Amino acid sequence: MNITIVGTGYVGLVTGTTLAELGNSVYCVDIDEKKVEGMKNGVVPIYEPNLEEMFLRNIQAERLFFTTNLKEALDKSEVIYLALPTPPGEDGSADLSYVLKVAADIGEMMTEYKVIVNKSTVPVGTADRVTEVISSKTKIRFDVVSNPEFLREGLAVEDSMNPARVVVGSSSEKAKDIMAKIYQPFTNIGIPIIFMDEKSSELTKYASNSFLAVKITFMNEIANYCEKVGADVDKVRLGMGSDDRIGHRFLFPGIGYGGSCFPKDVKALIKSGQDENFNFQILEATENVNVSQKVILISEIEKYFGGNLEGKTIAVWGLAFKANTDDIREASSLDNIRLLLEKGAKVIAYDSIAERNVQKVIGDKIQYAKSMYEAVENADALFIATEWPEFKNPNFSLMAKKMKNKVIFDGRNMYPLEIPQQNGFYYKSIGRKTIHN
Ligand SMILES: NC(=O)c1ccc[n+]([C@@H]2O[C@H](COP(=O)([O-])OP(=O)(O)OC[C@H]3O[C@@H](n4cnc5c(N)ncnc54)[C@H](O)[C@@H]3O)[C@@H](O)[C@H]2O)c1
Ligand SMILES: O=c1ccn([C@@H]2O[C@H](COP(=O)(O)OP(=O)(O)O[C@H]3O[C@H](CO)[C@@H](O)[C@H](O)[C@H]3O)[C@@H](O)[C@H]2O)c(=O)[nH]1
Structure with missing residues (x-):
């Protein structure tokens, strides 16, 4: 089938490449000329494991094309996917201006029957507004x-x-x-296609992200309660x-959830609720x-240094909102760095992908x-x-030799407690005993 994807970000580019891999001819449209030019030359504009190989293979096979010209792509395709941003507005609601603008463009440009498939995360009722x-x-x-997307960054291809x-x-x-027909290769291997009405589908996306x-x-x-009671x-x-009934996944405590989806989608669902009282x-x-x-x-770091971070050097390992992505949208690292700087600390960070x-x-x-190791020097x-x-x-x-103090604040519970203990480190993590050296 001939398919157009409008928007080549994390969702659009991965969806487009996947649909090409499944044998379709895919025309990817973006307004970012530099990005399109790069993709035409085989440059993947985001860091996403395993994407590049599939991307290059499908360009080579002449099933994956890039353009800034929506009309040209539209004329070749019966199905148009929208993978456009829906960022939070000032009041937390999803900003639909990108989606509605492209909808208007499609309305003006189309000359025959089209299916417009919305992959962006949008509030209930958006299919009606697009219509x-x-x-x-x-x-x-x-x-x-409505065809919401559930991929995770870092594992998007999988x-x-x-x-x-x-x-x-x-x-x-x-x-x-x-x-x-498009998803038949999935049905073939037992992946369920769940058909429903547009509104339920739109809400399924927000309900899934909010639940997680x-x-x-x-x-x-x-x-946090474990720390109070010694569990x-x-x-x-x-x-x-x-x-x-509970399952092991998504039970990992840490320094909060970030990324381009959970914070935005929780806010948007709260706002959609408020609109309905x-x-x-x-x-x-x-x-x-x-x-x-x-x-x-942060308060633990302050407490450790007697309430004063002025002039202290804090090394930060990791800047991305989670591992295996270059995405820093709503990353906890940024909130912490801003606070550390406000409190007079010096920050030296290491993240080769998200830097x-x-x-x-x-x-x-x-x-x-x-x-x-360079980050922890002194x-x-x-x-x-x-x-x-x-x-x-x-x-x-090596860390012990390089650092001024053997002190770790771990927002991701990376190590079993005995490891920093055996190495003589002060180690504060989340929901576990503090190791004092
Ligand atoms: N990132 C994720 O992991 C993820 C997963 C599931 C769903 N979603 C949802 O998918 C949507 C897209 O998210 P994303 O992370 O891929 O966004 P993104 O910001 O990475 O990419 C959006 C792309 O759209 C392009 N664009 C903007 N206006 C355009 C226009 N008029 N015509 C053509 N291209 C245009 C931008 O240049 C950009 O390349 C959002 O609604 C998001 O909530 C995201
Ligand atoms: O046990 C866990 C699991 C995740 N996180 C944090 O939660 C955030 C989101 O993680 P994850 O869900 O893996 O990443 P995303 O790429 O944001 O994916 C979510 O958001 C996407 C966009 O809507 C959806 O498509 C996915 O299904 C949904 O998992 C990150 O800050 C993680 O560090 C935790 O703190 N503990």
Whole structure:
């Protein structure tokens, strides 16, 4: 099938490449000329493991194309996916201006039947709004389908090639048939395609992300309580997770959830509720707990240094909002770095993948190290903000030699307690006993 993808960010580019891999001809459209030019020359604009090989293979096979010209792509395709940003507005609501603008453009440009598939995360009722906008521009028949995306950054290729499920919201039999054809390679290997109405599909996305955010936040509160009563959250987590009604996944406590989705989508669902005079109490609590959880270690760092961080050098390992991505949107590292700087500390950070993006927002307010060991040179303490695999088994003896103090604040519970203990480190993590050297 010939398919257009509008927006080539994390979702659009991965979806486009996956659909090309499944044999379709895919035309990727973006307004960012530099990005399009780069992609035409084989440059993947984001860091996403395993994407480049598939991307290059499909360009080579002439199934994956890039353009800034929406009309040109539209004319070649029956199905148009929208993978456009829906950032939070001032009041937390999802900003639909990108989606509605492209909908209007499609309405003006289309000359025959099209299926418009919305992959962006959008509030309930958006399919109706997109339909209204396109209808105001054309008399030609079209269908709007809701097809939310559930991929995780860092695992996007794996998630897209082997999704847990595909959700399709549509009230048109014709559009449903077309979507069933596109996803037939998945049905073939037992991946369920769950058809429903547009509104339920739109809400499934927010409900899934919000549920996971609540699950993480619940564990963060259990972790904080563990510290009060002397329990160990790692043990509690294993005990709870072994019940398959609960499961082990998304029970890892830490310095809060970040990224481009959970914070934004929890806020947007709260706002959508308010618009209907509905109070999402559990989500409001989740949002509030997460804001304080992100910087929960700062007061511990201050306490350790007698309430004064002026002139202290804090090494930060990890800047991305989680491992295996270059994305720093709503990353906990940034909240912590800002607070450390406000309190007069000097920050030297290491993250070889996300550094480039952090340079753009924080610039030279902090120093950047070329290696994890260079970062800790003469540091008064190390703060671990992202669970990159290379931090999993560090050379503690080397760190001990380089650091001014053997002190670690670990926002990701990277080490079993006996490891820093055996190496003589002070070690403060989340929901576990503090190791004093
Ligand atoms: N990032 C994720 O992991 C993820 C996962 C599931 C769902 N989502 C949702 O998918 C949507 C897209 O997210 P993303 O992270 O891929 O965004 P992104 O910011 O990475 O990419 C969006 C792209 O759209 C392009 N764009 C903007 N206006 C355009 C226009 N008029 N025409 C063509 N291109 C245009 C931008 O240049 C950019 O390349 C959002 O609604 C998000 O909530 C994201
Ligand atoms: O046990 C856990 C799991 C995750 N996190 C944090 O939660 C955030 C989100 O993590 P993750 O869900 O792995 O990353 P995303 O790429 O943001 O993916 C989420 O957001 C996407 C965008 O909507 C959805 O498509 C995915 O299904 C959903 O998992 C990160 O800050 C993680 O550090 C924890 O603190 N503890």
